Amino acid sequence: MPSGKVMQKSVLITGCSSGIGLESARELQRQGFHVLAACRKQADVDTMNGLGFTGVLLDLDSPSSVEQAAAYVIEHTGNRLWGIFNNAGFGLYGPLHTINRAQLEQQFSANFFGAHQLTMLLLPAMLPHGEGRIVMTSSVMGLISTPGRGAYAASKYALEAWSDALRMELRHTGIKVSLIEPGPIRTRFTDNVNQTQSDKPVENPGIAARFTLGPEAVVAKVRHAFESNAPKIRYPVTLVTWAVGILKRLLPTRAMDKILRG
Numbered sequence: 501m502p503s504g505k506v507m508q509k510s511v512l513i514t515g516c517s518s519g520i521g522l523e524s525a526r527e528l529q530r531q532g533f534h535v536l537a538a539c540r541k542q543a544d545v546d547t548m549n550g551l552g553f554t555g556v557l558l559d560l561d562s563p564s565s566v567e568q569a570a571a572y573v574i575e576h577t578g579n580r581l582w583g584i585f586n587n588a589g590f591g592l593y594g595p596l597h598t599i600n601r602a603q604l605e606q607q608f609s610a611n612f613f614g615a616h617q618l619t620m621l622l623l624p625a626m627l628p629h630g631e632g633r634i635v636m637t638s639s640v641m642g643l644i645s646t647p648g649r650g651a652y653a654a655s656k657y658a659l660e661a662w663s664d665a666l667r668m669e670l671r672h673t674g675i676k677v678s679l680i681e682p683g684p685i686r687t688r689f690t691d692n693v694n695q696t697q698s699d700k701p702v703e704n705p706g707i708a709a710r711f712t713l714g715p716e717a718v719v720a721k722v723r724h725a726f727e728s729n730a731p732k733i734r735y736p737v738t739l740v741t742w743a744v745g746i747l748k749r750l751l752p753t754r755a756m757d758k759i760l761r762g
Contacts, residue, residue, distance in 0.1 A: 573625070683741040
């Protein structure tokens with residue numbers, strides 16, 4: 501009979517240096533998964549190794565880095581990967597007229613193109629085994645767009661459409677695809693947003709703080725997506741995301757525009 505170590509399910513999580521990625525890595529490790537924790541900086545990879553994860557160096561903005569990371573993951577899992585949590589990304593905020601093509605391409609490179617490349621490179625390590633999970637960190641901004649967040653929202657809209665197509669394409673493979681859709685969450689994401697207008701930064705409305713949750717709210721959804729035999733297609737997180745989803749279905753577009761303009 502195979503040992504427990506051989507049967508241990510391996511999952512790759514990107515964006516593990518802090519916040520949702522790090523807390524999800526800790527939780528899935530507690531649940532018995534072999535966690536490969538990907539970070540953009542070598543110092544963070546070393547930290548991941550020190551925490552008992554398998555650290556992976558990954559810069560989603562670099563196609564060659566994605567290729568190297570995928571090869572590393574395949575080697576260290578014996579070509580048997582059970583799950584991917586595409587969590588890494590960043591926000592580019594500012595009115596669209598302040599964003600040039602290169603900036604927009606970088607936003608999509610980190611939030612979308614890199615996730616596509618990584619997932620396609622790793623699918624061959626999942627498909628032969630007839631099971632697995634692919635989980636994506638989307639956002640409430642994958643459901644709606646607001647002034648100053650058009651570039652970031654566009655990248656998340658793309659991720660939503662891509663995930664819907666992938667879910668249907670993999671329907672007979674045993675691999676399930678899920679989207680996590682957080683609203684306001686207390687992480688370093690907001691501190692690391694790239695603002696195109698430092699003198700006029702795009703900020704969350706004051707009322708958002710009332711509905712902000714900690715990363716543990718997202719982790720609970722991630723755990724369900726990886727452990728449930730019937731994971732949900734979408735996991736809204738926070739009251740804001742739930743409310744937006746309902747209002748978008750019920751209200752005319754012009755009425756939604758008025759709300760989203762603030």
